[in-house]
Structure formats: structure tokens, C-alpha cells
Amino acid sequence: MSQLIWAETPTNPMLSLVPIRLLASIAQRRNIPLVIDNTFSSTYLTQPLLQGATVVVGSSTKYVGGHSDVLGGYLVTATPSLLTKFRFLQNAHGAVPSPFDSWLLIRSLKTLALRIRQHSLNGLAIARWLQETGIPSGLVRKVNYPGLNRGSSETRSQRRERELAWSHLTPHAKKYFSQQGFSIDSEGGFPCGGMVSFHINSSIDDQDRLQDPSSTQTSEKFLEGLELFALAESLGSFLPSSSRL
């Protein structure tokens, strides 16, 4: 018998969405908790507790921290009995943030909304650019961004995903993006996070043409050629080009 349902949405790195409300109704019927890993959307864009989740987990190293100077994670619940258990475990194991880490995170939270709004506008712009220029030129095979509207080439599952992405937005995120002129059916799509992933068309390279399509050679070449984006473990920060690692 299952003890809990655990899901990550959007997933890292394919940006697939999991229907939170549907999972919440299944969890409720079975009387088990639903845990949602919310790292990629952050608490600004999605608040799974509002959609029926029991616990939200996330990495505060990434968007919440936003400055690459703190490591941490969070657990959010509105269930008092679970909160008591979490507090007991924190106290018993001692895995709690230091006062300095807590101070850094409080500093970070003050700009979370502003940063996520901009990350999301930037994310959509890059996803659209890859879709509108990368695919026609044959360099890109597929773009993953849940809010992307591919117009007439959109498949039914991509449409479902886009509608789900809009339904996962918090009321304040929807309000802000609506004020910016976006809606669920905006041409080109709507902002819903700063992460974008895409598949490079590996057949663009003569030397790759005869190889396995899963070959990573083309992607490696692409990554090595980037100037603004650094190869990094974390997301959610910024790295001025003058301080490239």
C-alpha cells in the first residue's frame, strides 16, 4: 500500500508538468499525503498547497536563494501534525540552516517576485526565439517550455500542457502576467518560469549524421561555444560575463 505520492513539477530538465489537482484528489481518496517538489517554478509562480498538495519541498539554493551564495531546502505544509514531526526531526538531526544562511535567504526573498517575473519573461523570449528561428532553420528539433504556444503546429498534448501551466500559476502571477498583456492563449505563449530546455538537431552535423541520434557530440560542441551561459550546477542565479568561471 502506498504511503505517499511524490511528484516534481515542472520536471528537471524536460519541463514536463504533473497535474497537481488531479494527484491531490487521488491522494485524498487514499488518505495519503501529496508531496510536490516545486523547485523549478518557485513559490512565486506556483503554490501547490493552494491546489491540494499536503507538503511542498524545494531547493532554496536555486531561485529562492538566487545569488549562488547559499545552500538549502525547504518544506512547507499547512498540516499541523506534519509540522510537529518536521520540527522534531530538525531538532533531532540538527540539519537546520545557520543564522547567516537564514539571513541570506530572508534577503533573497525580498527580491524573489521581481526576479521570477524577469526570469519568466526572459525564459519565454528564449523559448520563442528557439521555436521561431531554431526549428525552421533545422538547428533545433524540439523546445520544452510549458507556456510556449506553437500555434498551428501545436499538438494536443502540448496544448494540454500549456493549459495546465496556466492553471498552476498563482493568482498573483496570473494577475501580473495579465497586466503585461499575456493570457492562456497568447500568441507565442505566456511566461511561466526561467528554465527552457531544447533538443539540438544532431543531424545538422555531417560527422554526426551516421551516428546514433542520441549522440551528445553536437550538444557538447554547442555548450562549449556559449559565451553568456556558463556550465553550472545550479539555476536561479546570474553570472555577469566579466566574472565567468
Ligand SMILES: *Cc1c(COP(=O)(O)O)cnc(C)c1O
Ligand atoms: C536541484 C534540485 C533539487 C535539489 O536541490 P539542491 O539545493 O541542489 O540540493 C531538488 N529538486 C529539483 C527539481 C532540483 O532541480
